[in-house]
Amino acid sequence: MAKTLFEWDYADYPGAKTYPHLFKPIQIGNLMVPNRIKYAATEDNLNGHDGFVTDAGVEYMRQRAIGVVGGLCFMQGVYMDPKRQGQGYVGQAACWDDKFIPGLKRICDAIHKAKAVAGFQLMDCGRVGAVEVDYCHGPSAVPQRLRIFKPVEEMTNADVKTMIQQHADAARRGVEAGFDIMEISGIVGYLISNFISSYTNRRTDEYGGDLRGRMQAVVEIIQGVKDVCGSDVPVGIRLCSEELLDDVRGNTPEESMETYKIAEEAGADYISCTLGWQESIYPVISRDIPMGNWIHLAKRAKEHVSIPVQMAYRLFKPELPNEKIGAGELDQWEICRSMIADPHMPKKVAEGKETEIRHCVACNLCLARLFRDAPMTCYINPVCAHEWQQEFANPKPAEEEKEVMIVGAGPAGLECAYMAASRGHEVHVYDKRDVIGGTLNEAKNAPYGDDELWTCIEYQKVMCEKAGVNFHLGTEVTDDLIEDEMPDTVVLATGPAYSKIEAPGGDSDKIVNLLDVMSDKAEVGETVVMYGNRKPGIGCALHLAKQGKKVTIVGKEKSAGFDVNPSFKWRYMIYMRQNGITVYNDCDIDEITDEGVVVKAYDGIRWPIKCDTVVVSDRGPNESLKKTVQSEGIELFVIGDALIPRNLSSAVHDGYRIGIRL
Amino acid sequence: MLVDTEKEITKMHRMLYSTRNEIGKTYYRWRQVAVELAGDNVKPLDVSLRAAEVFGKDIGKSFLPRMNWLKGEEGFLMILAKSLAGLWNTEGGLATIEKGEKPGEIKIKCLRDPWPTWAKEYGAPMEEVAVCRERMYQTILEDVSAFMNVPLKIELQKAIARGEGETVMTLSKVE
Ligand SMILES: Cc1cc2nc3c(=O)[nH]c(=O)nc-3n(C[C@H](O)[C@H](O)[C@H](O)COP(=O)(O)OP(=O)(O)OC[C@H]3O[C@@H](n4cnc5c(N)ncnc54)[C@H](O)[C@@H]3O)c2cc1C
Ligand SMILES: Cc1cc2nc3c(=O)[nH]c(=O)nc-3n(C[C@H](O)[C@H](O)[C@H](O)COP(=O)(O)O)c2cc1C
Ligand code: SF4
Numbered sequence: 161m162a163k164t165l166f167e168w169d170y171a172d173y174p175g176a177k178t179y180p181h182l183f184k185p186i187q188i189g190n191l192m193v194p195n196r197i198k199y200a201a202t203e204d205n206l207n208g209h210d211g212f213v214t215d216a217g218v219e220y221m222r223q224r225a226i227g228v229v230g231g232l233c234f235m236q237g238v239y240m241d242p243k244r245q246g247q248g249y250v251g252q253a254a255c256w257d258d259k260f261i262p263g264l265k266r267i268c269d270a271i272h273k274a275k276a277v278a279g280f281q282l283m284d285c286g287r288v289g290a291v292e293v294d295y296c297h298g299p300s301a302v303p304q305r306l307r308i309f310k311p312v313e314e315m316t317n318a319d320v321k322t323m324i325q326q327h328a329d330a331a332r333r334g335v336e337a338g339f340d341i342m343e344i345s346g347i348v349g350y351l352i353s354n355f356i357s358s359y360t361n362r363r364t365d366e367y368g369g370d371l372r373g374r375m376q377a378v379v380e381i382i383q384g385v386k387d388v389c390g391s392d393v394p395v396g397i398r399l400c401s402e403e404l405l406d407d408v409r410g411n412t413p414e415e416s417m418e419t420y421k422i423a424e425e426a427g428a429d430y431i432s433c434t435l436g437w438q439e440s441i442y443p444v445i446s447r448d449i450p451m452g453n454w455i456h457l458a459k460r461a462k463e464h465v466s467i468p469v470q471m472a473y474r475l476f477k478p479e480l481p482n483e484k485i486g487a488g489e490l491d492q493w494e495i496c497r498s499m500i501a502d503p504h505m506p507k508k509v510a511e512g513k514e515t516e517i518r519h520c521v522a523c524n525l526c527l528a529r530l531f532r533d534a535p536m537t538c539y540i541n542p543v544c545a546h547e548w549q550q551e552f553a554n555p556k557p558a559e560e561e562k563e564v565m566i567v568g569a570g571p572a573g574l575e576c577a578y579m580a581a582s583r584g585h586e587v588h589v590y591d592k593r594d595v596i597g598g599t600l601n602e603a604k605n606a607p608y609g610d611d612e613l614w615t616c617i618e619y620q621k622v623m624c625e626k627a628g629v630n631f632h633l634g635t636e637v638t639d640d641l642i643e644d645e646m647p648d649t650v651v652l653a654t655g656p657a658y659s660k661i662e663a664p665g666g667d668s669d670k671i672v673n674l675l676d677v678m679s680d681k682a683e684v685g686e687t688v689v690m691y692g693n694r695k696p697g698i699g700c701a702l703h704l705a706k707q708g709k710k711v712t713i714v715g716k717e718k719s720a721g722f723d724v725n726p727s728f729k730w731r732y733m734i735y736m737r738q739n740g741i742t743v744y745n746d747c748d749i750d751e752i753t754d755e756g757v758v759v760k761a762y763d764g765i766r767w768p769i770k771c772d773t774v775v776v777s778d779r780g781p782n783e784s785l786k787k788t789v790q791s792e793g794i795e796l797f798v799i800g801d802a803l804i805p806r807n808l809s810s811a812v813h814d815g816y817r818i819g820i821r822l
Numbered sequence: 823m824l825v826d827t828e829k830e831i832t833k834m835h836r837m838l839y840s841t842r843n844e845i846g847k848t849y850y851r852w853r854q855v856a857v858e859l860a861g862d863n864v865k866p867l868d869v870s871l872r873a874a875e876v877f878g879k880d881i882g883k884s885f886l887p888r889m890n891w892l893k894g895e896e897g898f899l900m901i902l903a904k905s906l907a908g909l910w911n912t913e914g915g916l917a918t919i920e921k922g923e924k925p926g927e928i929k930i931k932c933l934r935d936p937w938p939t940w941a942k943e944y945g946a947p948m949e950e951v952a953v954c955r956e957r958m959y960q961t962i963l964e965d966v967s968a969f970m971n972v973p974l975k976i977e978l979q980k981a982i983a984r985g986e987g988e989t990v991m992t993l994s995k996v997e
Contacts, residue, residue, distance in 0.1 A: 303965045305886045362971060407890040408970065441890075758825055765834055768825045 166275035168194035168230035174512030189394025189429035197231035211254020213263030219548035223503035225274035237283020248285025264337035280334035286351030328384035349437035394429035404440035447522035447609035459489035519615035524727035555820035562648035570598020572800025572811035573653030574620035579819025581627035592636035602678035606699030656779035656805035665752030685772020692777035705739035779805035850944035878961025952981030
């Protein structure tokens, strides 16, 4: 009889009727899990640099545990070697000694408190490891493709055996800390996958050679971990369903499926289907990859093994996993980034509150932060990693109710509005547009997935309605209106002021604004110069190039898209090349002529570019209305692009911070 | 104000030449420092060869992200040879690639090489130029070979020390 840890009855949850397959139990090994939801292990860099768990880490996990409504909740992968070669992140949790057990137990207890199943993950980062030491380790010393990673030291036969034992020892510590289910992470180019891949394993001992040989260490790890876990604690493994390493002669998809079968034979109780390596040249989880793009791989996995198959990878909405589980093509829905962005995401699905979900926009800032040794941050969720700071995560009601005028219904204004209103202020949001959403009305029309940015506005709209925010759309706020209303506080969320081209010809009728272009209000010729090389300019340039226009970007920044985080920026560079866009960085427009523009580089070199239209995307801070508010002695805040033109993330974070401060 | 295209191109051209010239000379200035610090017991050629190894190691690393097996062995060797020739061209050489006589062999030919001129100016031995390039390329190949699991070699076939005529190297797989 399978063991049930916590009783859950979803009969009263509306979401369980809409998505019945997500809320039915599943047996994994000898453990009965009440639903099909799993918070997948997520490194957060919130632990001490010595590997000990912190309050920040515990509270981060507590919220995710509440979110899975009784399902699986995995803590981040722990490293297991005292030499710290397997440590991939400065704030990764450690488990190479019993001294770490009490801290790990705190996380486990927090998960249990939410009546969720606590998952422990073993993760030696292999080629991607050694953040604090000089050499990482691997089956063979294959040079690193990316300079950010440390050189690889080949493990001796004895090293391999020690590493296998370290997995078993760490698993034992996890069980002692109280965890209910164990997972071995063979994801994205970490040690397990290094052993399996023909790209990185060139060994000639029993841990190399053909696929069976390359799987030998994995088999021994599974068996060793199973021995210490016993029959009550199931053991699963995350393995690549496709390495996406054809360019460097990695495993074929057929070989990957063979690894699944070998893992099952070795005793794995489930497989988590992963995809790609950090070294792969193909994108896997960024916004340009459509949601559900990879789900067919779970179906293929199920054709090869009979144990449960779990999968994540751009499954941000419940419909598809529900459908695929119903069709027998998937067993459990794994969620990572959607629960970074909204820790209670599946709970809201269960409660029928899907419109209240703050959706991940697949920007990969969270990952980029980890690689820069910074604590986890989310682009769209200001509370992420601050869950332990009560005054920030759950701000108190305002001591004194104020009448707050927010000028601008873009993401900054809306975020501020619902936070302030939910704390008891009387909030009035004005926008000269007839619709909410600000610049995102135009930004969402850019290609490669930017329509997903709009989910932020959908969420904020619902939250504003819930908090009782008053809207005055189609109303431009003027100095007179401020003087008439005389609110207690004014928040200027008016967005940026678009730059004027000061050069000769700056009044040419060739010049149009990018917002008019993005909303098809401006007439644009066949050859275009985009003025401004940040993301808005790039998005608009791609939008025009997709219509067959020849676009040249001219911008003052030293590198195009410097405002896009590095984990995503490389995609835009490729798309610009593919769409024939020429980019001149570190340049300005020196003149606008009848034929086009004259570009001037930083060193004074000038050259002409023919064009029919010049689109202005360059922006500066917005100074309007400030003086009046200040001269009336009204409390003033400036947020979002009006303060300094940046991006959606800064707009949301600014809005939240001021919303809890008013 | 219209752009005087000829004037702008001349300006750019001059800048490109002087930049290359300065980079070449900087190498020899540093070589001088290294030779002096190394002392009388170390041959200047050994210093230069060591520099070629250090350069090669770093350049080899920068090649790895571009290495690609999707077009098979021949395609891979062509990309690699192009990158090696491209390096020479960036420095002011005139290098091309072509298929060699034997299967799987690619020739890198350089008709014009600015290094011997600088070498002469700084009193560095002539013969080291081609030898150092061979050593640098060999070191580049070390990481590329290990990365792709394909042993590769480069051999100097013909070297014209004064930078006129033709320098020829062959790139191939170690059988
Ligand atoms: C093509 C394009 C692509 C982009 N791509 C991205 C991206 O990929 N990622 C990203 O993070 N960001 C992107 N951005 C930028 C992002 O849209 C902005 O940073 C964000 O919208 C700023 O939010 P905000 O609330 O500060 O200002 P805005 O969204 O500009 O909102 C300001 C609002 O104030 C209103 N307003 C101004 N003055 C008054 C007044 N006097 N009275 C009443 N109302 C007034 C305006 O009508 C507007 O609705 C893109 C932008 C564009 C144009
Ligand atoms: C910030 C971050 C940290 C991650 N840390 C881990 C980890 O510790 N162990 C692991 O197996 N996978 C880790 N992953 C991979 C995720 O578990 C997940 O498989 C991947 O993000 C795809 O799912 P998603 O599209 O729902 O984000 C991490 C992913 C992110 C974005
Ligand atoms: S940082 Fe970006 S990718 Fe990561 S969870 Fe937040 S919105 Fe999603």
